[in-house]
Amino acid sequence: MYLHWIIFSLAFGWVSAAGNCSYKSLIEHLGLDGDNVQMKSMRPVYNWRTPTKAFVDLYVTSITDVNEKAQSISTQITYESGWVSEFTKWSERDFCGICMLSVEKDKIWIPDIVFTESIKTDFATIQNPYVKLISYGLIAQFETLAVTSTCKIDLIKFPFDVQTCSLTIHSPMHPAMELTLDPYSDASVLTSSSKKAFQTQGEWELLNINMSKANASTLHSLQDQLIYTFTMKRRPLLYVITFISPVFCFLVLDVASFFIDAGGGEKLSFKVTLLLSISVLLLILNDKLPSTANEVPWIEIETHQTRQHFSSLQLSNFGELVQIVASFSYL
Numbered sequence: 001m002y003l004h005w006i007i008f009s010l011a012f013g014w015v016s017a018a019g020n021c022s023y024k025s026l027i028e029h030l031g032l033d034g035d036n037v038q039m040k041s042m043r044p045v046y047n048w049r050t051p052t053k054a055f056v057d058l059y060v061t062s063i064t065d066v067n068e069k070a071q072s073i074s075t076q077i078t079y080e081s082g083w084v085s086e087f088t089k090w091s092e093r094d095f096c097g098i099c100m101l102s103v104e105k106d107k108i109w110i111p112d113i114v115f116t117e118s119i120k121t122d123f124a125t126i127q128n129p130y131v132k133l134i135s136y137g138l139i140a141q142f143e144t145l146a147v148t149s150t151c152k153i154d155l156i157k158f159p160f161d162v163q164t165c166s167l168t169i170h171s172p173m174h175p176a177m178e179l180t181l182d183p184y185s186d187a188s189v190l191t192s193s194s195k196k197a198f199q200t201q202g203e204w205e206l207l208n209i210n211m212s213k214a215n216a217s218t219l220h221s222l223q224d225q226l227i228y229t230f231t232m233k234r235r236p237l238l239y240v241i242t243f244i245s246p247v248f249c250f251l252v253l254d255v256a257s258f259f260i261d262a263g264g265g266e267k268l269s270f271k272v273t274l275l276l277s278i279s280v281l282l283l284i285l286n287d288k289l290p291s292t293a294n295e296v297p298w299i300e301i302e303t304h305q306t307r308q309h310f311s312s313l314q315l316s317n318f319g320e321l322v323q324i325v326a327s328f329s330y331l
Contacts, residue, residue: 022094032107051154054083055184058228062200073151076124082140089137109175116168117149159239166229175221207231
């Protein structure tokens with residue numbers, strides 16, 4: 001008789017375990033099979049005094065554009081975030097060892113995390129419609145974003161400049177007592193992972209990424225912030241060829257002009273040609289560099305001084321003035 005009960009218990013337990021081996025049974029257990037307002041609209045805590053802990057990682061995978069005039073930078077980043085949920089915990093033993101589950105984003109609550117410096121944020125690829133649930137109560141999401149953000153660009157050492165830009169992550173709706181933001185990885189991991197995943201070999205080279213945590217005060221409370229600061233260096237080879245080398249050649253030609261006989265008109269024509277060349281170079285620099293910069297780059301200062309030196313010609317008589325006007329008309 002006892003043997004029959006043992007066989008019945010084992011069979012019933014086997015059937016129950018087999019019935020819980022599907023994702024459907026787990027979704028029904030978590031209450032995600034229907035329109036659950038609690039899961040979608042409420043912070044995933046049973047006591048509202050308990051803050052929701054969120055962990056964030058940010059990797060820079062490419063620098064697509066740096067606009068000096070607009071003082072903005074376009075980057076492609078990989079954004080990973082995870083937060084603790086008390087509503088989505090389950091025992092792996094009860095569901096045949098299922099430890100992870102993917103569900104649609106519109107079925108659960110997601111923290112509203114934004115970038116403070118962002119001018120425009122798009123999905124670099126198709127938006128990921130799912131998030132991953134982990135059995136011990138963690139929800140994770142992964143996104144690849146194309147972010148255009150503001151950045152104060154210092155061009156005093158152009159083209160040998162090193163720029164530092166920041167992306168600040170915060171929640172505009174939830175104060176620190178409701179949502180806390182913490183980094184998941186340290187700066188060394190972020191830097192090494194970003195360099196390995198870096199996809200472009202253009203004008204800019206990524207040096208490092210630093211991360212710091214801060215608090216921003218609002219009207220009624222404090223908000224957690226994570227500030228990711230990345231440093232990049234310009235590759236100056238192109239500008240050395242197009243700007244530095246011509247200026248150096250103009251200086252050499254200016255020194256060589258002292259050996260030209262001043263009796264004829266060749267020296268004056270030579271000086272005027274150099275003056276026009278420097279003026280064209282300055283026009284190119286003015287199109288490249290921002291007009292709102294507080295400090296003028298050294299290369300533009302040197303070029304402007306060279307042009308002033310070429311333009312300070314001492315006109316000894318009216319005949320030289322006529323020659324200059326004729327030279328401009330000829331060119």
